[in-house]
Amino acid sequence: xxxxxxxxxxxxxxxxxxxxxxxxxxxxxxxxxxxxxxxxxxxxxxxxxxxxxxxxxxxxxxxxxxxxxxxxxxxxxxxxxxxxxxxxxxxxxxxxxxxxxxxxxxxxxxxxxxxx
Amino acid sequence: xxxxxxxxxxxxxxxxxxxxxxxxxxxxxxxxxxxxxxxxxxxxxxxxxxxxxxxxxxxxxxxxxxxxxxxxxxxxxxxxxxxxxxxxxxxxxxxxxxxxxxxxxxxxxxxxxx
Numbered sequence: 623x624x625x626x627x628x629x630x631x632x633x634x635x636x637x638x639x640x641x642x643x644x645x646x647x648x649x650x651x652x653x654x655x656x657x658x659x660x661x662x663x664x665x666x667x668x669x670x671x672x673x674x675x676x677x678x679x680x681x682x683x684x685x686x687x688x689x690x691x692x693x694x695x696x697x698x699x700x701x702x703x704x705x706x707x708x709x710x711x712x713x714x715x716x717x718x719x720x721x722x723x724x725x726x727x728x729x730x731x732x733x734x735x736x737x738x
Numbered sequence: 739x740x741x742x743x744x745x746x747x748x749x750x751x752x753x754x755x756x757x758x759x760x761x762x763x764x765x766x767x768x769x770x771x772x773x774x775x776x777x778x779x780x781x782x783x784x785x786x787x788x789x790x791x792x793x794x795x796x797x798x799x800x801x802x803x804x805x806x807x808x809x810x811x812x813x814x815x816x817x818x819x820x821x822x823x824x825x826x827x828x829x830x831x832x833x834x835x836x837x838x839x840x841x842x843x844x845x846x847x848x849x850x851x852x
Binding site for chain 1 (some may be wrong): 742744761769773779780781782783786794796797818819827831833834839840841842843844
């Protein structure tokens with residue numbers, strides 16, 4: 623089955639700096655890659671996603687890049703703010719089709735802390 | 739448009755009791771997924787359901803766990819004879835269609851087994 627590795631596990635930045643979180647996946651058939659933000663005591667919130675026919679996607683201060691050949695994708699947050707502090711999860715979906723269609727395999731998470 | 743609803747938000751059960759977790763998907767969504775998050779860990783897929791059908795239960799423990807999504811009413815994740823290792827946050831997500839589409843998560847049910 624699919625395996626997703628996420629790095630780093632913790633990331634500390636100063637307000638205004640950029641933050642980059644990287645993920646690699648194992649199943650070359652995966653086609654959908656969402657990113658979630660989880661605040662303490664809450665459910666994961668979808669913040670951006672990318673599909674395999676696209677190499678990069680941007681939404682204001684957040685961008686995601688995908689390299690299908692190398693099987694890795696990254697989340698970029700620019701001009702970080704204290705309210706960006708949370709746990710971020712990457713995920714992959716698609717796989718070999720059949721019953722795995724739609725099932726998300728998550729990375730281990732990155733605790734992002736933005737210092738004012 | 740209300741988001742995914744889960745209840746209860748917190749559930750305490752003694753070892754050996756049953757736990758029932760409920761999930762109401764977003765309006766218009768007919769696909770439900772359950773995930774479990776153990777302390778300090780990421781989310782693990784458990785089961786994927788459509789109305790009256792279990793599509794993929796490859797992440798469900800073989801015993802004590804079951805899930806349903808009836809024609810009417812919420813999806814239910816049922817854990818029989820709970821053990822301390824079942825203590826976790828259980829999240830439900832819904833999507834309008836299957837496959838490579840956005841999944842929206844509920845606030846979760848935090849189960850504590852004493």
